[in-house]
Amino acid sequence: QLQLVESGGGLVQAGGSLRLSCVASGRIFNSYAMGWFRQAPGAEREFVAAISWSGGSTDYADSVKGRFTISRDNAAKNTVYLQMTSLKPEDTAVYYCAARPRRAISLVAPEYDYWGQGTQVTVSS
Numbered sequence: 046q047l048q049l050v051e052s053g054g055g056l057v058q059a060g061g062s063l064r065l066s067c068v069a070s071g072r073i074f075n076s077y078a079m080g081w082f083r084q085a086p087g088a089e090r091e092f093v094a095a096i097s098w099s100g101g102s103t104d105y106a107d108s109v110k111g112r113f114t115i116s117r118d119n120a121a122k123n124t125v126y127l128q129m130t131s132l133k134p135e136d137t138a139v140y141y142c143a144a145r146p147r148r149a150i151s152l153v154a155p156e157y158d159y160w161g162q163g164t165q166v167t168v169s170s
Contacts, residue, residue, distance in 0.1 A: 046071050047071045047077065047158075048069065049067055049143070049159055050067065050068050050070075051066065051067045051141070051161040051162065052065070052067075053065040054140060054164030055166070056168075056169065057168055057169070058168070059132060059133055059134055059168055061168070062129060062131075062132065063129045063166060064127070064129070065166075067125045067126075067161055068122070068124050069125070070123065075098055075099070076146065077098060077144040077145060077159075078096065078097050078098050078144070079095065079115075080094065080095040080096075080145070080151065080157055081095070081125075081127045081143070082143060083136075083166075084139050084163075085138040088138075090154055092106050092153070093109055093140070094109065095151060096115045096116065096150060097148055097149055098148040099119075100116065112131045112132075113128065114126075114127070115127055127140070134168045135168075136166060137166060138165075139163040140163060140165075141160055141162075143159065146158060
């Protein structure tokens with residue numbers, strides 16, 4: 046089992062920034078591709094960003110390209126980050142970290158086997 050714990054969410058004004066963290070434990074972290082997804086009230090869970098096991102490949106939803114950056118620290122912290130800048134009210138959602146036991150990234154939620162509990166991000170206008 047791989048356990049994932051997110052942190053870093055909160056309330057921020059539009060135009061502000063937040064950095065989400067997701068700490069993994071229980072398995073060899075660098076054999077997993079990682080992703081961030083989000084779910085707003087009444088909406089489906091949607092893909093935000095993903096990163097390959099090595100960190101050499103990333104992908105983003107069109108809605109966050111140029112504003113969000115995903116990265117990972119395999120060496121010491123077993124952590125994946127989501128740096129969010131120029132936040133908009135429409136970014137308000139619960140953000141989930143996810144892991145899949147593959148090296149390549151995926152944009153599809155069912156292809157991820159492990160999920161964190163989520164962290165709330167609220168952007169006020």
